[in-house]
Amino acid sequence: MTSVGEHPHGLTDRDFDSLFTIDKPIIFNFHGYPWLIHRLAYHRTNHNNLHVRGYKERGNINTPLDLAIENEIDRFSLAIDVINRVPRLKVAGAHIKENLRDMQIDCRRYAHEHGIDKPEERDWLWPY
Secondary structure, X not given: OOEOOOOOOOEOHHHHHHHHOOOOOEXXXXXXXHHHHXXXXXXXXXXXHEEEEOOOOOOOOOOHHHHHHHOOOOHHHHHHHHHHHXXXXXXXXXXXXXXHHHHHHHHHHHHHHHOOOOHHHHOOOOOO
């Protein structure tokens, strides 16, 4: 994310813009603190459209999925974020957002009741 001038493995502005666009919303799911990505991309063209999701120090002794939901880095929250940020999806995606929130509630209920994530959610993989 840093520029070539700041680090030998950094991207030129042109390469960065070709990957992340200059005018579209970007949802960046990061395994650490969101501020780090914002700091690295601060001077880039599309920084105002960069929405970083990451660890917010929310949650306690949770299941992995429950902790991800609490920190809004689970696939349900990310899909909701996309629907909210892509203008043509706002109306069409309203019922999908409701279904995604219901799935989050169901996953959290199961985790709190059984102390583990639902097997179908725990073993879920992104489709190819």
